[in-house]
Amino acid sequence: MKLSKQEFLKVFSVAWKKAATVENALSGFCSTGLFPFNGDQIPEAAYLPSRTTERPEPVSDMTTAGQLVDAQPSQLVFCAVY
Helix, strand or coil: CCCCHHHHHHHHHHHHHHHCCHHHHHHHHHHCCCCCCCCCCCCHHHHCCCHHHHCCCCCCCECCCCCECCCCHHHCCCCCCC
């Protein structure tokens, strides 16, 4: 089912009015231990690195100025340079 922008906004506004409440905001702060502060609310294990962060750093063939240095086409990463 495809919604137009106007249809989406109608559906979204109904859901937003039901979900974006002071009670839900307070519950979010409380359940995460942000307010009132509770440093024990989130277990230490939640702060451990995930498997995806335990990968070796990729070797880059690009300089910091964005110039290519002996890079193969399969190694190229295109980024916007500002």
